[in-house]
Amino acid sequence: MINQLNVRMIEEFRYLPYEIEVTFERAHVFPTRQKDKGYHIGQSINHSLTCPEFDSFPFVPHSLPANLGQSSLEQASFNCKTTVGYRPIRTDYHGDMWRKTVTRSAAVVENLRKSRSFSIAASTSSIPGPCIVHKRGADILHDPWFNKDTGFPLTERDRLGLRGLLPPRVISFEQQYDRFMESYRSLEKNTEGQPDSVVSLAKWRILNRLHDRNETLYYKVLIDNIKDFAPVIYTPTVGLVCQNYSGLFRRPRGMYFSAKDRGEMMSMIYNWPAHEVDMVVLTDGSRILGLGDLGVQGIGIPIGKLDMYVAAAGINPQRVLPIMLDVGTNNQKLLEDPLYLGLREQRLEGEEYISIVDELMEALHARWPKAVIQFEDFQFKWAFETLQRYRKKFCMFNDDIQGTAGVALAGLLGTVRAQSRPLSDFVDQKIVVVGAGSAGLGVLKMAYEAVGRMSGTTPNPQFFLIDKDGLITKERSGVDPAASPFAKSIGEVQSIGLQEGSDLLEVVKKVKPHVLVGLSGVGGIFNEQVLKAMRDSDSPRPAIFAMSNPTNNAECTAADAFKHAGDNIVFGSGSPFQNVVLGSGKSGHVNQANNMYLFPGIGLGALVSGAHLITDGMMHAASTCLASYITDEEIQQGILYPSINSIRKITAEVGAAVLRAAVSEDLAEGRGEVGPKELAHMSKEESVEYVKRNMWYPVYSPLVHEK
Numbered sequence: 001m002i003n004q005l006n007v008r009m010i011e012e013f014r015y016l017p018y019e020i021e022v023t024f025e026r027a028h029v030f031p032t033r034q035k036d037k038g039y040h041i042g043q044s045i046n047h048s049l050t051c052p053e054f055d056s057f058p059f060v061p062h063s064l065p066a067n068l069g070q071s072s073l074e075q076a077s078f079n080c081k082t083t084v085g086y087r088p089i090r091t092d093y094h095g096d097m098w099r100k101t102v103t104r105s106a107a108v109v110e111n112l113r114k115s116r117s118f119s120i121a122a123s124t125s126s127i128p129g130p131c132i133v134h135k136r137g138a139d140i141l142h143d144p145w146f147n148k149d150t151g152f153p154l155t156e157r158d159r160l161g162l163r164g165l166l167p168p169r170v171i172s173f174e175q176q177y178d179r180f181m182e183s184y185r186s187l188e189k190n191t192e193g194q195p196d197s198v199v200s201l202a203k204w205r206i207l208n209r210l211h212d213r214n215e216t217l218y219y220k221v222l223i224d225n226i227k228d229f230a231p232v233i234y235t236p237t238v239g240l241v242c243q244n245y246s247g248l249f250r251r252p253r254g255m256y257f258s259a260k261d262r263g264e265m266m267s268m269i270y271n272w273p274a275h276e277v278d279m280v281v282l283t284d285g286s287r288i289l290g291l292g293d294l295g296v297q298g299i300g301i302p303i304g305k306l307d308m309y310v311a312a313a314g315i316n317p318q319r320v321l322p323i324m325l326d327v328g329t330n331n332q333k334l335l336e337d338p339l340y341l342g343l344r345e346q347r348l349e350g351e352e353y354i355s356i357v358d359e360l361m362e363a364l365h366a367r368w369p370k371a372v373i374q375f376e377d378f379q380f381k382w383a384f385e386t387l388q389r390y391r392k393k394f395c396m397f398n399d400d401i402q403g404t405a406g407v408a409l410a411g412l413l414g415t416v417r418a419q420s421r422p423l424s425d426f427v428d429q430k431i432v433v434v435g436a437g438s439a440g441l442g443v444l445k446m447a448y449e450a451v452g453r454m455s456g457t458t459p460n461p462q463f464f465l466i467d468k469d470g471l472i473t474k475e476r477s478g479v480d481p482a483a484s485p486f487a488k489s490i491g492e493v494q495s496i497g498l499q500e501g502s503d504l505l506e507v508v509k510k511v512k513p514h515v516l517v518g519l520s521g522v523g524g525i526f527n528e529q530v531l532k533a534m535r536d537s538d539s540p541r542p543a544i545f546a547m548s549n550p551t552n553n554a555e556c557t558a559a560d561a562f563k564h565a566g567d568n569i570v571f572g573s574g575s576p577f578q579n580v581v582l583g584s585g586k587s588g589h590v591n592q593a594n595n596m597y598l599f600p601g602i603g604l605g606a607l608v609s610g611a612h613l614i615t616d617g618m619m620h621a622a623s624t625c626l627a628s629y630i631t632d633e634e635i636q637q638g639i640l641y642p643s644i645n646s647i648r649k650i651t652a653e654v655g656a657a658v659l660r661a662a663v664s665e666d667l668a669e670g671r672g673e674v675g676p677k678e679l680a681h682m683s684k685e686e687s688v689e690y691v692k693r694n695m696w697y698p699v700y701s702p703l704v705h706e707k
């Protein structure tokens with residue numbers, strides 16, 4: 001389906017007039033939901049931004065089909081043309097600004113409104129609108145949301161009081177981009193041969209400095225170089241950054257709530273400068289990757305996750321909010337560190353802890369009731385409890401439990417295909433999960449549900465769960481309620497020569513699993529013996545997922561997995577590894593089995609659907625969408641997930657799948673001018689287009705000052 005808005009400025013003069021033609025090609029036409037609200041063309045009308053420096057002008061649509069808007073959903077092509085004459089005394093109002101102005105024209109809307117009862121959704125995603133800024137002069141240069149550095153056009157410098165505050169030459173966005181990439185490449189060259197941690201931190205610093213100075217340029221370089229930069233702003237380097245956060249700290253980012261703020265959060269939340277927030281990532285720093293309790297230093301994780309939201313899901317960076325809830329730390333080293341920036345006291349527990357999380361959630365909901373809240377890196381005992389407590393009340397999810405599960409399930413289904421077996425054979429797969437924490441249990445729960453759906457009976461799959469005390473059976477006392485559904489009966493394990501607490505090697509030898517999944521946080525636990533035992537797997541294509549992060553905590557390296565378990569394995573890891581050159585000269589493909597393939601789409605889908613809850617059905621839709629993304633040919637090469645280079649495309653598909661699931665569960669309340677009816681009428685392709693239209697892309701918008 002073509003759903004396009006073409007705006008062409010026919011002639012541009014320094015003064016008057018302008019002739020502008022707008023062509024809607026097979027635009028989608030919906031009956032208007034709220035008749036008194038007028039009509040919109042594309043998303044842009046949605047924003048109630050007004051540009052004080054423009055007057056509205058007559059804009060007459062012609063060639064409108066006579067019967068437009070009569071049925072529920074139609075396509076139409078028509079043109080609008082006008083000659084505009086007014087005072088364009090600034091010459092920097094070039095194409096993009098005009099286009100946006102045209103689409104926002106009140107007169108267009110008014111003309112359409114008079115003629116018929118409909119609204120028109122047209123693709124306007126590539127059209128940057130003017131951005132209202134409430135500050136002037138040096139304040140703008142110091143605000144990374146608006147700063148363009150040397151990229152401010154001269155007339156904008158005039159309007160915003162920037163003249164004289166910048167060197168006179170105007171540098172284009174492209175030149176700024178090239179300049180940054182050149183510095184980055186020289187840094188790579190200059191740090192060659194230095195220890196990995198030094199190089200990684202140097203890379204992080206240069207990116208972080210840009211992030212702090214000019215967000216538009218930062219996200220442009222991030223999006224265009226996501227494969228190279230994701231390992232710097234996300235795992236593994238983000239782990240190193242969190243470990244060294246107190247020393248690296250220069251400027252705050254996000255919000256910090258602490259146990260000292262009890263009773264104040266409802267007012268504190270209004271200290272955040274943005275009026276709108278779409279995505280919140282919240283941590284209490286208690287289990288940062290596989291690095292344990294890092295207290296306030298864990299703020300790096302919400303920042304990194306939200307960078308991925310901007311890069312992959314096109315969430316507007318002015319509408320994201322990383323939050324650290326500092327309730328103390330049990331990390332003795334940090335407590336004794338005089339430079340530690342968090343509360344130097346033991347973690348709150350029990351009722352005291354939960355009441356403070358309650359208070360923060362209420363405050364967030366009060367100010368931004370439509371925001372999606374992602375819980376990240378909470379220790380096991382609070383991860384499940386907070387998920388249960390809030391998921392029926394707020395639009396939230398736990399990424400470690402649910403996001404990871406979706407990605408892992410997509411990978412597990414891929415491994416069935418890699419064995420050239422039908423997906424329904426998933427019910428017979430033998431899977432050993434090492435790590436019975438938030439992530440491991442989340443994966444098992446989703447895998448059980450998938451088996452249940454496939455077999456149509458109460459599932460009793462061949463899944464085995466191991467924690468630090470070995471194989472978990474029903475004989476074990478004090479098993480956490482979240483783990484007990486996955487504890488094997490003692491009879492069942494004895495029948496294959498195992499017992500309560502059997503160790504990993506023994507389990508692998510006796511079970512001969514099709515898949516070995518590591519979510520233990522223990523680096524190297526898949527040692528040579530364990531990997532060699534996987535050679536006797538019952539699968540022709542054994543799969544090994546060393547999903548723990550960061551790299552040092554991975555259960556094994558990619559090279560070791562291929563070396564010891566064999567060239568025919570399928571391999572995935574939470575943090576990136578290079579593909580492995582095999583003895584045959586072929587390449588052993590390394591999949592990045594990381595929840596980054598899903599959480600951006602889950603958040604985006606929930607947001608644009610206007611759902612007020614995130615259900616298991618929406619999670620399942622996300623996972624299924626990811627699983628179906630890969631072709632049989634790719635699967636045969638051991639590829640289970642798409643390249644990170646196409647993460648924006650994947651996220652749009654995942655977001656749309658989540659949206660459609662929300663619609664089918666009657667949860668989609670719509671967003672802005674696009675209501676539940678419009679959402680319900682969308683085809684699969686239209687839902688993907690709609691999600692894409694809602695994605696932000698980094699371009700310099702013309703800045704318009706408003707007091």
Ligand SMILES: NC(=O)C1=CN([C@@H]2O[C@H](COP(=O)(O)OP(=O)(O)OC[C@H]3O[C@@H](n4cnc5c(N)ncnc54)[C@H](O)[C@@H]3O)[C@@H](O)[C@H]2O)C=CC1
Nearest residue numbers: 289290380436437438439467468520521548549574594595
């Ligand atoms: N790749 C991805 O997308 C994701 C990876 N993870 C990673 O998974 C790891 C675990 O995360 P959570 O489940 O949240 O942690 P958790 O602390 O809730 O659970 C860790 C589990 O590992 C078990 N364990 C510890 N030592 C063990 C040993 N020697 N042998 C067997 N089991 C052992 C513990 O008993 C516990 O059940 C972390 O490293 C994290 O980075 C988590 C979420 C997503």
Ligand SMILES: CC(=O)C(=O)O
Nearest residue numbers: 289377400549594595
């Ligand atoms: C990837 C992630 O969420 C974790 O390792 O915790």
Ligand SMILES: [Mg+2]
Nearest residue numbers: 376377399400
């Ligand atoms: Mg996590």
